[in-house]
Amino acid sequence: MSSPVPITFLGTGNFNAQTRYWNSFLIGRRVLVEASPIALAHLHRAGVAPTEVEVIFLSHFHADHTFGWPFLLLSQASHRTTPLWVVGPPGLRAFLEEMTHAGRLDHLVAAVFERSGGFPIHYVEVNGQESEQEAGGVRFCAVPVEHDPVVDCYGYQIQYDGRTIGYSGDTTLCDGLRRIAAGSDALVLECNQAHTTQLRVHMTLESVAILREEFPKLPFVLTHMGHDVTQPDLPNVRLPRDLETLEV
DSSP: OOOOOOOOOHHOTTOOOOOOOOEEETTTTTTOOOOTTTHHHHHHHEEEEEEEEEEESHHHOOHHHTTTTHHHHHHTTTTOOOOEEEEEEETTHHHHHHHHHTOOHHHHHHHHHHHOOOEEEEEEEEEEEEOEEEEEEEEEEEEEEEESSSOEEEEEEEETTEEEEEESSSOOSSHHHHHHTTTTTTEEEEEBSSSOSOOOOSSSSHHHHHHHHHSSSSOOEEBBBBBOOOOSOTTTTEEEOOOEEEEO
């Protein structure tokens, strides 16, 4: 059996970010999942240089998952030389370039790249076929999940040091999430709120309990949590703190 891998949670909160920072985490030191608005600052707080990150996974294009991108890009523009790989839904490159332009940072990034020579950026759009892909030597499978009906959203199975780390993305309890769970050694699982509301676009503690019954031996680590999410009375479910590292 493969050894656990370290996951450092740069933030564990949902969009509202009332008591936690926005969801983003590192697998090891080279894989960043979600470029949240606090990703750059909390990489530094975790003692990880942005240039150590080689692959970034984005589940979908909502602001709390992506608005850290221009700052991550600009922070490395003058001194990074190695390639950076970014994985995300179709339209990935255009979306990230539009965001950088909206922030009026594109001209600055271009100027710094011109002076320094820049670094290669490889954009990998998920194929939606649930077949294995690769980015920067990291093998993964992207699985469509059900979240916002007007936004493509994916969860992932990410292979790292002999382990498959599942990540739900933002989702409801759906078949895609079940497929991710079935093929993972541990599951990083969003839990936006404690109880189900009329707007059913996220996991709740109630739906986490249902998934726990379906996959009784799979370790769960919750993230994207609202202020009302507390430790559930469920086996093998962990709630990390911001900037905490867990072995999974």
